């Protein structure tokens with residue numbers, strides 16, 4: 001249109017005689033420059049832009065991202081490198097296949113790029129993925145396009161979130177604040193696993209198991225519901241990423257989601273592929289369909305609420321309906337690893353992990369809120385990971401590429417490394433901030449107590465990249481004891497370590513699991529019963545074997561109450577717990593003097609540098625000695641009762657080890 005206008009001259013402002021004359025006889029306004037240019041003081045002396053039009057100017061602003069090294073491994077026939085267009089076509093084909101309905105004839109028509117930016121974004125020919133021979137039954141959904149926002153960068157995801165997701169804000173430190181919706185914690189009662197001929201025998205089912213069964217057909221009903229929801233949207237986010245830093249056991253995952261929040265969260269939490277790795281990604285090993293804004297259908301068999309998190313190991317898929325809490329994706333993939341890794345003889349662990357300057361590795365087991373993230377993030381040591389690891393023949397490896405820290409009452413002084421990691425790129429879930437300055441108030445629980453920050457592991461300055469290390473020297477079991485009767489630290493023999501590992505005791509801290517509002521005593525086998533897929537004794541046997549083989553020492557650390565139970569005593573100071581952990585790492589605690597406490601038979605050190613000696617034996621800290629004894633016996637009884645179901649299982653070849661383990665529990 002513009003060129004047409006200038007051709008006939010009539011609408012050209014520069015040359016139009018009509019304008020020069022003044023259309024309605026108004027005096028002419030002179031805008032031409034004076035001859036004596038030198039005398040004029042210019043406030044803009046930079047050379048003019050090269051662009052001839054605004055569109056051209058905007059296109060100059062963004063240059064094409066390209067891999068830093070030439071792409072290898074994508075050679076076609078005769079050694080010719082695949083064209084970029086062909087690689088994109090293959091990528092889209094694979095995404096269309098992921099999003100395909102199983103009851104209609106094709107996958108959706110997919111196209112790369114933000115629909116709001118058509119014309120700006122480089123477009124690639126659309127792909128239609130054919131499953132079956134075309135039929136006459138064409139649906140409306142087969143006629144529309146689904147735009148794919150593929151592995152967007154944090155900056156792009158910020159723009160998406162701020163533009164399209166209510167509740168997204170940039171905080172004063174640069175993090176992206178977001179709301180996870182009605183669910184602010186995991187929903188373990190809505191986590192289902194398909195029971196088929198294989199999983200019926202392989203997995204742990206029944207009492208105590210986290211695996212609530214569903215059949216294949218119901219899974220497909222929910223899968224179709226999720227896929228139809230996702231394909232009905234104008235655009236979906238696709239993340240292709242990795243799990244496990246051990247290159248021999250790396251798993252390729254694809255996450256399809258409807259929210260920029262979910263895409264950025266997984267960008268931070270999974271291992272980020274290099275551009276080269278992404279070009280060669282191929283078919284994923286596992287796919288998550290996150291349709292969390294959309295509920296499941298209560299008329300569907302097995303559904304007991306609007307939420308369902310469904311795992312199908314045979315199809316290598318997970319479907320999320322009715323919860324936007326991003327932790328479901330992270331922990332769902334952890335469950336997958338708890339299935340895949342033991343099959344390869346590798347132990348998967350719900351633990352944090354760090355390594356000292358001298359190469360000593362420590363594992364930190366514990367349920368949510370017991371201190372894995374806080375204590376593995378240690379300024380004097382290198383962080384391998386805060387939550388999910390593998391222990392193989394070669395040592396330890398982190399499963400993830402990021403950390404997921406609790407933010408409630410976060411302080412710069414007590415947890416400086418986590419504080420400083422909350423910057424541009426970090427997802428801040430459900431926090432409250434000042435509406436003008438956007439300063440976060442970490443003490444505010446108005447939305448939830450389970451406020452969280454998800455950041456890439458490199459945001460911790462002393463992260464160990466790649467996130468792998470040698471065999472652990474110390475295995476630290478963390479318990480947040482609301483009864484206030486477990487010692488701040490005790491040294492464990494192997495049988496005791498196994499007893500406490502299988503028990504998995506803590507007082508669940510409010511928030512992380514939906515519906516828990518007050519601390520209560522909890523037992524969760526292997527310190528992660530919500531995520532294990534096989535019977536707990538399978539993991540326990542592997543841990544015992546590995547600890548014995550590599551000579552690791554077990555420790556029980558109470559990060560919970562001292563001087564009384566929850567309500568009367570108080571939580572052990574983080575500074576003291578850090579001193580205890582320092583003494584474990586340095587080896588000085590191994591050489592300390594010990595006394596044996598009654599009931600639990602735990603070995604308590606008499607002295608630790610930087611910790612008041614009187615708190616080391618909890619009995620000293622209670623003013624009411626009878627109340628202490630009652631609480632101790634009560635907790636001991638709860639342990640005994642919980643362990644009954646395990647006593648009949650074997651660990652290893654015979655029942656000898658299990659007998660030793662049972663004997664290592666409370667005795668009274």
Ligand SMILES: Nc1ncnc2c1ncn2[C@@H]1O[C@H](COP(=O)(O)OP(=O)(O)O)[C@@H](O)[C@H]1O
Pocket residue numbers: 366367368369370371372373374375386404405406407408559560571572573574575577
């Ligand atoms: N003595 C202590 N040891 C460890 N954590 C403590 C202690 N006292 C308070 N805390 C707080 O408890 C929480 C521990 O949570 P976190 O490290 O995220 O647990 P996990 O990673 O095991 O879920 C943090 O908010 C931390 O600040």
Ligand SMILES: C=C(OP(=O)(O)O)C(=O)O
Pocket residue numbers: 186327330331367368369372373387404512
């Ligand atoms: C994400 C979680 O991890 P943690 O609380 O152990 O850090 C969770 O349990 O939901």
Ligand SMILES: [Ca+2]
Pocket residue numbers: 350367368387
């Ligand atoms: Ca956890």
Ligand SMILES: [Mn+2]
Pocket residue numbers: 372373374386387404405406
């Ligand atoms: Mn954690």
